[in-house]
Amino acid sequence: MTAAQLPAAADTLQEIPADEEQAIRKMVAGFGAQLRMVSLLAPADILSRDMKKAYGPYVTGELLQQWIQDPSKAPGREVSSPWPERIEITKIQPGDKDHASVEGEIIYNTSSGSTHDHPKVTMGIARQPDGNWLIDAFKKE
Numbered sequence: 001m002t003a004a005q006l007p008a009a010a011d012t013l014q015e016i017p018a019d020e021e022q023a024i025r026k027m028v029a030g031f032g033a034q035l036r037m038v039s040l041l042a043p044a045d046i047l048s049r050d051m052k053k054a055y056g057p058y059v060t061g062e063l064l065q066q067w068i069q070d071p072s073k074a075p076g077r078e079v080s081s082p083w084p085e086r087i088e089i090t091k092i093q094p095g096d097k098d099h100a101s102v103e104g105e106i107i108y109n110t111s112s113g114s115t116h117d118h119p120k121v122t123m124g125i126a127r128q129p130d131g132n133w134l135i136d137a138f139k140k141e
Helices: 018-037 044-055 061-069
Strands: 083-094 099-110 120-127 133-140
Touching: 018 044, 018 083, 018 099, 018 120, 018 133, 044 061, 061 133
Parallel strands: none
Antiparallel strands: 083 099, 099 120, 120 133
16 A cells, blocks of 8 residues: 555444554554654665664555655654654544554654654554554655
8 A cells, every 4th residue: 555545534444443443553652663763864775774673563564665765755863853752643543444544743852852843644554464553554744
């Protein structure tokens, strides 16, 4: 799934069960905590290594490869300060039984505290065959 193919609002699922929503929230929080670990200004070989290590547990292999091939579409640290601290979820929208859409904001931090710049993000989330949820689409606005 590409960013242009983010899941639309639910047609068949009215709500996400609480345990599944908690799993999605935990996965997005883990991913958000890794954003500062990936410097988008690093040389290509280091960037690729860092993306695989930091994002591998949270995104599909296809999305990871897209980011490695075109880092301009990847999230991460663009300058030394401010740096991305976390993703704050504002909405989880169910899709079909194996998909959801998550809207949120990237919260940036500096040595003197949080900034006012909170770019919005939308993520497509897909349940994998093993039952885990992974990000399969990402769009930063």
